[in-house]
Amino acid sequence: MFGDIFGDFFGGGSRRGASNGPMKGANLRTSVRITFEEAVFGCEKEIDMVLKDECTTCGGTGAKPGTSPETCTKCGGKGKVVFSQQSLFGMVQNVQTCPECNGSGKIIKDRCTSCRGTGYTSSRKKIKVSIPAGIDNGQSVRIREKGEPGVNGGPRGDLLVEVIVSSHPIFQRQDMNIFSTAPISFAQAVLGGETRISTVDGDVIYEVKPGTQTDTRIRLKGKGVPSLRNKNIRGDQYVTLVVQVPTSLSAEAKEALRAFDAVSGDSLHTGAGEGIKQEKHHKKRGFFKKED
Ligand SMILES: [Zn+2]
Numbered sequence: 001m002f003g004d005i006f007g008d009f010f011g012g013g014s015r016r017g018a019s020n021g022p023m024k025g026a027n028l029r030t031s032v033r034i035t036f037e038e039a040v041f042g043c044e045k046e047i048d049m050v051l052k053d054e055c056t057t058c059g060g061t062g063a064k065p066g067t068s069p070e071t072c073t074k075c076g077g078k079g080k081v082v083f084s085q086q087s088l089f090g091m092v093q094n095v096q097t098c099p100e101c102n103g104s105g106k107i108i109k110d111r112c113t114s115c116r117g118t119g120y121t122s123s124r125k126k127i128k129v130s131i132p133a134g135i136d137n138g139q140s141v142r143i144r145e146k147g148e149p150g151v152n153g154g155p156r157g158d159l160l161v162e163v164i165v166s167s168h169p170i171f172q173r174q175d176m177n178i179f180s181t182a183p184i185s186f187a188q189a190v191l192g193g194e195t196r197i198s199t200v201d202g203d204v205i206y207e208v209k210p211g212t213q214t215d216t217r218i219r220l221k222g223k224g225v226p227s228l229r230n231k232n233i234r235g236d237q238y239v240t241l242v243v244q245v246p247t248s249l250s251a252e253a254k255e256a257l258r259a260f261d262a263v264s265g266d267s268l269h270t271g272a273g274e275g276i277k278q279e280k281h282h283k284k285r286g287f288f289k290k291e292d
């Protein structure tokens, strides 16, 4: 149903020339855009395609009803003509598509008016596409026998639908795994506690461990993308916990933070840490204004 993405780019043997045997029609290609979640869980889509069908008026011959195509006299129905040419190395034989019948081997004197002699009519059709859970951007779904009609009773070609997956504001994907970031507060990072994390299955509550550093990556098992072969097998979600630094604290909160600092190392007064030392050095040379 899907999977063999390449393989018959050239329409499964439709280039066999003017043989009279049944030939499979050429494949058609199109694309469909789906959301990140639709790729994860699979979806049904309907696409509009203009498909050729054998003309019902003439039965695909291209000739007006009551008449029939005549064998091309120039090529004798072979669709190819051989001509000889004098070259430096003697006579050379060249094979060329018959210019009279364009390789069909037949000449239509009275054209069918429904198809203007082509033997085919085109119409817009709605085609259902089942997109399997786990499909990734750029992969194709093959729909059998929705391509060009076959010749001389051969089967239709296939329709290859390339799937374009839109990017997601929160989730990134790599194969079967999903990646995201989630903010946690300084207090949650220090003390631990519950935080809500978005997954493709909805929010989950995660218990942050006390003493979690920023950029800690956690794994939510089975919250990734299903395997294309077995949708019960799922990848994981990797979430990077990012400790948020508050930018607009109330006077009260700032006071509480200063009090916290005073009893936990007093970095505001002892100048602990490399960055603060450098700042003091600069101050001496007058790069910074004095603070109050
Ligand atoms: Zn016709």
Ligand SMILES: [Zn+2]
Pocket: 072, 073, 074, 075, 076, 077, 078, 079, 080, 098, 099, 100, 101, 102, 103, 104, 105, 106
């Ligand atoms: Zn011909």
